Amino acid sequence: MNMDLPGPDGELKCVNAGYFLFYIPVPNFCSIRYGISLLLLLCNVIIMSQRVCMSLTMIAMVNSTEPHGLSNTSTKEPQDNIKNPVYNWSTEIQGIMLSSIFYGLLISQIPAGYLSGIYSLKKMVGSALFLSSLFTLLIPLAAEFGEALVIICRVIQGLFQGIALTTQQVVWIKWAPPLEQVRLTSLSLSGLLLGPCVVLLITGFICDSLGWPMVFYIFGACGCALSLLWFVLFYEDPKDHPCISKSEKEYIMSALAQQVSSSAPSLPIKAMLKSPPLWVISLCNFAFFWANSFLSLYTPMFINSKFHLNVKENGLLSSLPHLFAWIFAILAGHMADVFLSRNILSLLTIRKLFTLLGLLLPALFSLCLLYLSSSFHSTMIFLILANATGSFCMGGILINVLDIAPRYYGFLKGFTNVIGLTGGLVSSTVTGVILSQDQDSPWLKIFFMMVANNVISLIFYLIFAKAEIQDWAKQTQNTYL
Template sequence: MDNQVPPRKVPNFCSIRYGIALLLLLCNVIIMSQRVCMSLTMITMVNSTEPHGLSNTSTKEPQDNIKNPVYNWSTEIQGIMLSSIFYGILISQIPAGYLSGIYSLKKMVGSALFLSSLFTLLIPLAAEFGEALVIICRVIQGLFQGIALTTQQVVWIKWAPPLEQVRLTSLSLSGLLLGPCVVLLITGFICDSLGWPMVFYIFGACGCALSLLWFILFYEDPKDHPCISKSEKEYITSALAQQNGLLSSLPHLFAWIFAILAGHMSDVFLSRNILSLLTIRKLFTLLGLLLPALFSLCLLFLSSSFHGTMIFLILANATGSFCMGGILINVLDIAPRYYGFLKGFTNVIGLTGGLVASTVTGVILSQDQGSPWLKIFFMMVANNVISLIFYLIFAKAEIQDWAKETQNTYL
């Protein structure tokens, strides 16, 4: 009975595990919205026409006293405010990872989201009392965001079958890409119509409401969830019983190592004038798109043993990180002035591609009883090769004319 292989299960997008992924996606959207929104509200929070650094006192227009208070913060203080949240995120990573193995994930993720949202709500009030309180709020906010981002990954130890770990993880983490898009779309409108404090109130209130939903809907173990179907519960538990968690983590570990290696190698090539910037970008994009395609084909045709399968699977996943030194940073070369907007735009396209890929995979698996994975892998290889050819033909590495800042000169 222990050696019996469970029947293949077609991913069910209405299942509890996908509901949890959607809940975490929304959690990450809120977290990123709370983190990024101050970068946009700062424009209206600071009076750019007055000399900065004089005091924290707000210089308010009579008709705009409550809606849009304005402060005399120096550019140095603004930079500290915007970056202070990352100090909190940084110092929380190791403790959060350790505590996630001891305490309840339900309480850790839910409480971290709630407290991050609470300090988001407090930022407009803190601004009235001084820039120091804003910085403190941002650091504490980052501390709890780091806890939420780290501990949520542990959820999939018990909820994600091995064949769906990447799909469920990528779906939940896609909220980190969608969040900045949401902020860019609505923050300006909120500032104009309701005032910049409402940005913090809205995102903070949404986070508080979502944390309540988390406490109500999430259970740490599939066997404890009151709404899960018997078939889904058996599918998850039987699938997890047949795979080693360490082996599942190896592709992600090597992807991280290859990403660091790609960044270091590209900087060495550039600093020592070994290759031109355009050649570097094309080289690492070629490696990052072509090698995964080749190792995926090897996985299909040359992996006759368990160890061979694991090796090709790790290499197919890890070598994609070479794009870190190529196409993923290329936007900064051609349009640094619009880097934030273009990066957000391309992230949305990438997010859409990921969602479409998951849907198409499910359709193929449900309709093709012959060799569905063969078709899926060949589609992935074709997509990589076509994208690579397009990039090698059209790629540029110098600032484009449309992205250059124009300077008006007056005689």
């Protein structure tokens, strides 16, 4: 089917999208849809900053010379306790604190994905971001009352972050033209990679000059302000946005008219559970989140164990892998859309290629980190590459659900995120346990587990992955649970 679509920049070119052929304009990066992607990028930066900041502040919060202390008492002088209190929390308790946010993330994923098709995305994302920020502000106070209250705050934080992360991705069902889906999605989701870079870059300076409690106050206040900005700037449908140009509105709505409708009378649960492509996406999500969570939360501890730096220097070095991961994520999204729009590779080949790069390269560079890093510079290079190359998954498994079932994207994204976040939860918890029990070679075991997960998941994905709409997700499907 050939058709001409109006574009905001007026420049058209012919594109074969696999199952239909149409003309599409060169993207206008000053358009409203790219503005929304940048706004979501900022939201994700704040969400990840709130999640990851404790991985570096923990070095300042805890008396590292007594990792198995029994009390919640401070060990500094009284005048310093007001600014920078220190607690006797064991390594195992620290691991539980860092991983506890995943319990909340797990609980909220599937309900958020389902409700995103019923309730206002504007209210769900904005409210969830505000409440996550509110509980971030409460963490320094919670720490004064004991580790249990900190864990509760982190779980509640995770609950609201899960709502924000799942529902925001449904935005692109109405805002992303088919051949810009990966580019727009990867740009917004790259905030999840830029967030750790930002927080690790400045947290050390904040801890050193203002005290670690100010880290939570600053990122909590930024989140509250950004949630208000979201309520003002975001509109759920292009036709309702007061600032969108007529040409961009027509372009988006005309492009999306070619897709299968995202509305559905009910969920074909049985068919979903019997779908191999959905399960291999979920399995790879497990491996991706396992690696990403471990590298996000424990990079400062790994660097501290290797080089014994102060918190400021540690923060600067820990931010580098996340900076490159963010750059790679944007490149991956752009490359995937270019391959598709120019008909260089089929959609399935693109998904498999980027998943291969995103799971295999981190495994290879992790092995290099263990066996070939004999100096400071080689260690940092391999650590950066192991972290950054995982971002290729942005053009693979992290968008693949939209290929196979666009009608159920919100629900299935929540489902695959649950399995993925289970990997993140297990990873961070197991890492904390191994670090507390193995004094000889804990990092060797931790990295080997990550490598095994990536390789096994990749093999299954290359065999069973699909990129076309599945029969149970088509509009003519009538068999429902």
